[in-house]
Amino acid sequence: xxxxxxxxxxxxxxxxxxxxxxxxxxxxxxxxxxxxxxxxxxxxxxxxxxxxxxxxxxxxxxxxxxxxxxxxxxxxxxxxxxxxxxxxxxxxxxxxxxxxxxxxxxxxxxxxxxxxxxxxxxxxxxxxxxxxxxxxxxxxxxxxxxxxxxxxxxxxxxxxxxxxxxxxxxxxxxxxxxxxxxxxxxxxxxxxxxxxxxxxxxxxxxxxxxxxxxxxxxxxxxxxxxxxxxxxxxxxxxxxxxxxxxxxxxxxxxxxxxxxxxxxxxxxxxxxxxxxxxxxxxxxxxxxxxxxxxxxxxxxxxxxxxxxxxxxxxxxxxxxxxxxxxxxxxxxxxxxxxxxxxxxxxxxxxxxxxxxxxxxxxxxxxxxxxxxxxxxxxxxxxxxxxxxxxxxxxx
Amino acid sequence: xxxxxxxxxxxxxxxxxxxxxxxxxxxxxxxxxxxxxxxxxxxxxxxxxxxxxxxxxxxxxxxxxxxxxxxxxxxxxxxxxxxxxxxxxxxxxxxxxxxxxxxxxxxxxxxxxxxxxxxxxxxxxxxxxxxxxxxxxxxxxxxxxxxxxxxxxxxxxxxxxxxxxxxxxxxxxxxxxxxxxxxxxxxxxxxxxxxxxxxxxxxxxxxxxxxxxxxxxxxxxxxxxxxxxxxxxxxxxxxxxxxxxxxxxxxxxxxxxxxxxxxxxxxxxxxxxxxxxxxxxxxxxxxxxxxxxxxxxxxxxxxxxxxxxxxxxxxxxxxxxxxxxxxxxxxxxxxxxxxxxxxxxxxxxxxxxxxxxxxxxxxxxxxxxxxxxxxxxxxxxxxxxxxxxxxxxxxxxxxxxxxxxxxxxxxxxxxx
Numbered sequence: 001x002x003x004x005x006x007x008x009x010x011x012x013x014x015x016x017x018x019x020x021x022x023x024x025x026x027x028x029x030x031x032x033x034x035x036x037x038x039x040x041x042x043x044x045x046x047x048x049x050x051x052x053x054x055x056x057x058x059x060x061x062x063x064x065x066x067x068x069x070x071x072x073x074x075x076x077x078x079x080x081x082x083x084x085x086x087x088x089x090x091x092x093x094x095x096x097x098x099x100x101x102x103x104x105x106x107x108x109x110x111x112x113x114x115x116x117x118x119x120x121x122x123x124x125x126x127x128x129x130x131x132x133x134x135x136x137x138x139x140x141x142x143x144x145x146x147x148x149x150x151x152x153x154x155x156x157x158x159x160x161x162x163x164x165x166x167x168x169x170x171x172x173x174x175x176x177x178x179x180x181x182x183x184x185x186x187x188x189x190x191x192x193x194x195x196x197x198x199x200x201x202x203x204x205x206x207x208x209x210x211x212x213x214x215x216x217x218x219x220x221x222x223x224x225x226x227x228x229x230x231x232x233x234x235x236x237x238x239x240x241x242x243x244x245x246x247x248x249x250x251x252x253x254x255x256x257x258x259x260x261x262x263x264x265x266x267x268x269x270x271x272x273x274x275x276x277x278x279x280x281x282x283x284x285x286x287x288x289x290x291x292x293x294x295x296x297x298x299x300x301x302x303x304x305x306x307x308x309x310x311x312x313x314x315x316x317x318x319x320x321x322x323x324x325x326x327x328x329x330x331x332x333x334x335x336x337x338x339x340x341x342x343x344x345x346x347x348x349x350x351x352x353x354x355x356x357x358x359x360x361x362x363x364x365x366x367x368x369x370x371x372x373x374x375x376x377x378x379x380x381x382x383x384x385x386x387x388x389x390x391x392x393x394x395x
Numbered sequence: 396x397x398x399x400x401x402x403x404x405x406x407x408x409x410x411x412x413x414x415x416x417x418x419x420x421x422x423x424x425x426x427x428x429x430x431x432x433x434x435x436x437x438x439x440x441x442x443x444x445x446x447x448x449x450x451x452x453x454x455x456x457x458x459x460x461x462x463x464x465x466x467x468x469x470x471x472x473x474x475x476x477x478x479x480x481x482x483x484x485x486x487x488x489x490x491x492x493x494x495x496x497x498x499x500x501x502x503x504x505x506x507x508x509x510x511x512x513x514x515x516x517x518x519x520x521x522x523x524x525x526x527x528x529x530x531x532x533x534x535x536x537x538x539x540x541x542x543x544x545x546x547x548x549x550x551x552x553x554x555x556x557x558x559x560x561x562x563x564x565x566x567x568x569x570x571x572x573x574x575x576x577x578x579x580x581x582x583x584x585x586x587x588x589x590x591x592x593x594x595x596x597x598x599x600x601x602x603x604x605x606x607x608x609x610x611x612x613x614x615x616x617x618x619x620x621x622x623x624x625x626x627x628x629x630x631x632x633x634x635x636x637x638x639x640x641x642x643x644x645x646x647x648x649x650x651x652x653x654x655x656x657x658x659x660x661x662x663x664x665x666x667x668x669x670x671x672x673x674x675x676x677x678x679x680x681x682x683x684x685x686x687x688x689x690x691x692x693x694x695x696x697x698x699x700x701x702x703x704x705x706x707x708x709x710x711x712x713x714x715x716x717x718x719x720x721x722x723x724x725x726x727x728x729x730x731x732x733x734x735x736x737x738x739x740x741x742x743x744x745x746x747x748x749x750x751x752x753x754x755x756x757x758x759x760x761x762x763x764x765x766x767x768x769x770x771x772x773x774x775x776x777x778x779x780x781x782x783x784x785x786x787x788x789x790x791x792x793x794x795x796x797x798x799x800x801x802x803x804x805x806x807x808x809x810x811x
Contacts, residue, residue, distance in 0.1 A: 120683045121745060130698045131690030131791065131799040132719065134767055136755050140743035141767075144757065148739055200741040249718060251765045255739060255757075381767075 003239070005271030006099040008394045011225035011232040013218050014043045017348040020213035020335045021182045028060065028113035028212075029069035035214030035341070036070060036109060043218070043228045050218070051103035053077040056090030056110035057340035059125070066109060083377020084287070085240070086110065087215065087343030088386040092238045095219050104220065110345075111214040112338030121210060122337065138289065139207055141379040143200025145292035148255035153307035161201065163310035164291035165189040168205045170319050171288060171327050175334020177361040182211040182336040206291040211336025215344035217351075222394055231355045236370065236389035237271035239264040247381025260385040261300040261376065268387035269302070274370070277302045278324050281389075282368035283353055285346035287376045288331040298326070301374060301387075321365035328353060328362050339377075343386065346373035350390050369393055396495035397421065397476035398435045398788045400607075404472065404497035405439065406652035406732075411505035414472035417441060418464065420450035420457040422606050423478045425790075425798050427451070427527075434800060435474060437703035438788045440729070454574060455632035457606035461498060462636060465510045470501035477605035480674060482531045490576065492602025496610025507649045508617055508626065508640035511561070514554035516547040517634035523574060530676070537577055544578035544631045545585070551635035552586050555627070559639045563587030566639075567624040570594045570612045573631030574605060582631070600659045613640075615655040622647055661808035663774070673750065684747045689794035705731040705786055705802045707764060716764035728764075730786065734807060735760040737782045742775050749792055754778055758804050771803040783810040 016038025018031050032055075040047060047070050055066040055077055063077030082089040087110030094106040114122060126133060150160045169189045175181035187205055195203035218228075225232035243260040247253040265277075274280050284301065288294040298309040303324055304317070312318065318326035329335070329349035332342060350371035352358040369392040376385045397419055405412040417439070419432035432447035441447070450456040457475035464471040479491025500510075522540035525532040534540075548571070556563065569592055571583040576598070583593045594616055596603070604611055609630045616626055620642040628638045671677035698719070700706040707716030708724025716728040740756040754770040756778065770778060771789060784804040791799045 117685075118683075119685055126688065128688065128691035128694060130694040130702050132698065132702050132801045135687065135746060135748075135769070135791070136741075136753065136767070137684075137743050137745045139745060140741045140753070140755060143741045144739050198745055199743045248767055249715075249765050251738075251759045251763070253765075 003267050003271065005237050005239075006095060007236050007271055007273070008234045009099045009222055010095045010219050010235045011222045012235065012347070012351065012390065013220055013225055013228035013232050014039045015215070015217045015344070015348045015351040017180055017215040017345050018213050019180045020211040020338060020341070020345070022115050023113075023212040024115065026212070028057075028065075028111050031113065031212060031214035032066060032069050032109060032111050035111065035216040036107070039107065039216040039218055045218070045228075047072060048075070050075065050105055050107045052094070052097055052106045054090040054094040054097075054106065054108045055079045055340075056086040056088075056108065056343070057081065057112060058083070058086050059112060059339075082240070082242075083384050084289070084337065084339050085343060085375040085377045085384050085386040086340045087345070088373065088375040088388065089240065089343070090340075091217055091219070091344060091347060091388070092240060092386070094217075095235055095238060098219050098221055104224065105218060107216055107218050108344060109214070109216040110340040110343060112340045113212050114210055114338055115212050122339065137199060138379060139202055140199035142290040142293055143202045144255045145296055145380060146201055149292070149296065149310070152254060152256050155310055157201075160310055161193065162189070163295055163313040164206060165192040166313050167288065167291045167294045168192045168333060171331040171333035174320060174328050174362060175330025177359060178330050178334065181330045181334040182209045183330075183334045202290060202292070208289045208332035209334070209336035211338055213336070213338040213341045213345065215341045215348055217344055217347050231392065233351060233354060233390045233392060234394045236391050237268035237387070239267035239271065239387045240384065241267070242384045243378065243382055245382040253381055255380050257296060258300050258376070258380060258383060258385065260383050261297060261374070264385040264387045265301045265374070268372075268389055272370070272389040272391075274389065277372070278304070280368060281324055281370050281372050282366055283325045283328050283350070283364050284372040284374065285329065285331070285349050286326055286374040287342075288327055288333050289337065289376075294326070294331070297374060301372070320362060325364045328358070328364060343373065343375040346375060347388070347390070354390065354392050396493065397431075397474045397497070398438045400476070400495035400497040401435055401439055401472055401474045403652050404499050407650065408499050408505065411503070412499055413470065414441065414499060414501075415445055415469045416471040417445060417447040417474065418450055418460045418471060419447070419474045419476070420460045420606055421476045422452070422454055423480070424449065424451055432474075434703070437699055438800070440704045440706070453633065454606050455630075455634070455636070458609050458630040458632065458636045461500070461610065462513050462515070462638060464500040465513060465638065470499065473498045473500055473610070475607045475610050477607045479603065479605050480530050483671065483676065485531065487532060490598060490603050492604045494601060494604030494607045494611055496604075496607045496614055498610050498613065505645055506643055507646040508620070508642050511625075511639040511641055512555055512558035513636070513638040514551045514558060515634060515636045516551045518543060518547055519633075537575075540575045541578040541581060544573070544575055544635065545582055547635040548578070548582040548629055548631055549585065551637040552627070552629055555637035555639050561625065561639065564589075565625055566627045567592055568594055568616050568620070568626045569629070570609070570616065570627065571629045571631070572596060572603075572608050572612055574603060575631055576603065579631055582629070588627075597659075611655065617642070617646065617649070618651045618654045618656070620646055657808070663772070669750070682745060682747055682751065684745060686747055687792050687794050687799070689797045690799045692797075700727060702801055704729065714763075716760070718764055718766045730760060730764065731788075731802070732786075733760045733762065733764075734783055734785050735804065737770075737778065737780055737784060738765075739780055740770070740778050747792075756784070756804060758784055769803045770805065772805045777806065783807045
């Protein structure tokens with residue numbers, strides 16, 4: 001019994017990512033084909049060279065969703081879904097399949113076509129139910145964090161507000177330096193604060209954008225990695241925790257932490273042998289669906305002490321060039337959140353940064369060689385949380 | 396509203412309040428074909444063998460249900476509820492009120508008002524009428540109805556006094572009500588009862604709640620009556636129905652769970668725009684979010700205790716209520732009457748609602764248990780951590796003509 005991980009047994013040899021945005025003229029099929037080709041072409045592989053596919057998408061059903069547009073012949077395709085961590089789940093399944101020896105080369109693909117629904121925000125679909133299911137937007141659920149955090153740590157709501165604005169502004173600054181981002185312009189803290197309110201004290205700029213997009217990654221056994229690239233990324237850890245929803249019923253839950261994130265981070269650090277994430281990681285891509293989420297994640301992922309995230313944010317610790325750059329690509333804030341693709345979009349930024357291929361304007365300012373992605377789905381008190389650690393050096 | 400009134404009536408009756416029938420009457424039913432009384436029955440958690448019937452259609456059905464219960468055996472909970480709609484600018488819009496009343500009818504030492512007798516007069520005339528499902532009533536010339544109602548009312552009143560062997564001077568409280576206000580007012584002055592003994596119709600604060608009004612006025616009189624007092628109720632609707640009661644010794648110790656006065660004083664203003672929107676007379680721009688799915692009848696059927704009764708289940712390890720119950724839950728824990736406190740809250744401007752914005756609170760219940768739940772009857776500025784709340788049974792939305800009933804939390808009036 002135990003969570004042992006597959007440290008250094010599987011390597012990522014290619015990652016691709018489409019531009020994210022309102023692709024009114026492009027279908028999910030178009031985005032899938034582009035993401036897959038972006039991933040195959042750099043290493044000279046064809047679609048039939050992949051032994052098995054895992055497709056992450058929240059809205060579409062089965063493996064045919066991928067086999068049809070790619071016109072695959074006789075290939076296994078599994079469609080996976082795990083709330084907003086769907087893209088990461090595809091990577092996890094593909095990696096474990098390779099680690100098991102079942103396949104030599106597997107691809108994780110993620111896609112979401114959000115903007116065809118005709119509604120603002122992410123489409124929420126529920127199975128038929130008894131009508132007592134909570135009817136609340138994600139923005140509203142996450143908006144409860146800011147006042148709870150301020151109260152618990154004796155920080156003024158103004159100081160917390162300042163930190164949240166810094167997070168939004170920082171991620172837009174990074175996104176403004178990323179050609180694939182949905183929003184490619186800087187947003188000042190003043191603009192963040194003046195934006196119309198969506199829920200609680202959260203304004204438009206405290207929320208992730210809504211975009212279509214696709215991304216993909218190819219994984220092989222570590223010993224085969226150099227057949228495909230000189231600079232593979234080794235999978236150091238993959239961890240997933242599905243919460244049991246107890247936070248919604250437990251009077252001790254105080255909306256200042258996500259226990260599922262703490263658990264998945266600790267598991268991932270143990271798998272990867274990381275003892276000092278802030279000192280060892282070159283960067284982290286985290287699930288900034290709302291600005292308070294990113295603030296709390298800094299503590300849950302062990303990047304700073306409890307009650308200090310707001311201060312560290314304001315000190316620039318997580319800015320480009322800071323102690324530990326967070327969301328150097330611009331995050332969900334700048335990319336929007338096509339559910340099936342987001343986790344793999346995070347992997348793409350690790351791929352670029354650790355291989356030294358990110359543009360100079362998004363330079364991390366350190367030469368460490370480990371990166372973290374964190375992807376969550378659900379709400380405070382009831383979520384799934386995924387953490388991966390990737391690195392350039394095996395062993 | 397019907398459930399709320401029924402719940403208050405049963406609470407006031409305490410241990411004596413265990414009806415073996417539930418009768419519900421309204422002119423504005425949530426459903427036809429399907430019985431509405433069963434919704435109240437389920438939310439009250441009455442036993443399955445307690446019949447629940449609707450007395451539908453007309454204003455007069457409500458007073459008819461009351462009289463029938465008074466003449467029958469057993470303990471019957473008679474509930475009446477009404478939403479008085481009228482087109483903007485019309486008299487019914489101004490004079491109407493929404494309300495519900497419930498009267499528990501039975502025998503035994505706990506009875507607070509003894510039924511001395513009743514009488515009716517019936518006559519066919521078209522004075523006030525409405526097509527089924529229509530949003531307004533139409534009225535004949537006012538004087539015509541008055542000339543019909545006055546003699547009908549006089550005859551019914553004289554007949555009931557004769558049956559009870561009383562004279563008009565012995566009536567301590569006279570209630571005359573009906574949607575024909577002019578006839579009711581005129582009649583009250585012609586029955587030989589002193590003016591100071593005529594009960595105020597509460598038109599100023601509440602308006603005329605139609606089918607619910609006879610029970611509402613009777614309730615308010617009983618809340619302050621003393622033993623031995625004689626109360627006459629005369630209702631004008633397509634005839635006249637009269638009943639006479641005498642307050643018993645038990646009324647001296649009667650403790651209403653929430654008086655009509657307390658509810659009237661606890662009111663809050665509603666803007667006219669919101670009022671019209673709630674009435675579906677002013678269509679509002681919907682949020683650009685998907686409309687809710689209709690609740691699944693089979694799924695609802697599997698969670699009757701939770702959805703209608705607000706009953707949690709005990710956590711096997713801690714004993715704390717699981718809300719909603721989990722597969723591991725053990726003994727049922729009724730939570731509908733358990734107050735709670737808001738721990739934190741948020742205001743959602745985006746989510747689909749028939750009355751945006753949605754105000755949502757995390758509520759910790761006294762004695763254990765927590766539930767994130769929608770708040771109601773509260774202004775955004777009045778919500779804050781620490782506010783005390785109670786649970787109230789509400790319609791969350793309607794989809795495919797199915798009304799989705801569940802519970803919301805409401806600040807306890809006078810507690811915050």
